[in-house]
Amino acid sequence: MPWILAGGGAVVVAVAVVLIFVLTSGSSGSPQDLAESAVEALNNKDAQTLDDLACESAKSGSVDAGDFEGQLPGGVEIKFELGSVEESGSEARADVKISFSGDLPEGLPESSLNTTADLVMADESGWCLKDFQPAGGGGGSGP
Structure with a gap:
């Protein structure tokens, strides 16, 4: 039972860290280009790039991504991988696979x-990041 809680906790922390990067973070040429840049920045833990890619309407300005440094247990690594990108009018969604590896709970x-x-x-x-939510999620959680 503790391993279920530990695994669930790691997922929650990963999504929280990504949300902080996305929501405290302008624009890119196409949804595909933007998604590729965002996933690369996530993998590189590049908060400045994510900040530059975020929509003005999604920026909260009240949380510092540095506040979440070290929230994952030591030795746990997160990898983000871009899947399909679908555009519909003035909104687009990209599937992102999140994988955990390293020193995971037994x-x-x-x-x-x-x-x-x-x-x-x-x-x-111009295309910008608006939200990052569990797959199949509804509307945005941005402010």
């Missing part, structure tokens, strides 16, 4: 090591 089920999330983008005078 007995953690294989199914908890991978999850997916939707990277939500909007055309606000």
